[in-house]
Amino acid sequence: MDGMTIPATTPADGEMLPCPFCGNDASIVRHDNAFYAQCVEPRCGIEGPFRKTAAGASAAWNRRATPSPGKADAERFAFLIDRGLELIACECEVGPPRMWTLGGMSPPIGWFPTQRAAIDAAMERDRQ
Secondary structure, X not given: OOOEEEOOOOHHHOOOOOOOOOOOOEEEEEEOOEEEEEEOOXXXXXXXXXXXXXXXXXXXXXXXXXXXXXXHHHHHHHHHHHHOOEEXXXXXXXXXXXXXXXXXXXXXXXXXXXXXXXXXXXXXXXXX
């Protein structure tokens, strides 16, 4: 059942809030014996943290999501789309369980503990 997507429900009955970056829906994905939430927009693909249950993954996504993206998050999403970049996760055996970078950056920007930190680092470098 690796990579199986489970349809989301509503906030009132367990449904997930929209993606904090692009405002699209999210779904729960099962990976081995864990679950995580992921934005359904392929150009966004933001992922929430891994949890032991689908309900836990949904709750974690809702804690970090907002009902609509803020200006800063909309700018981050536009930055990714405009430059054809994608978020890449590394499942680490040592240190933090997951680190993030952006595919398509040249030279690479390195690895960061959150998706937002990776995008912010790329945006900062782009401004220089």
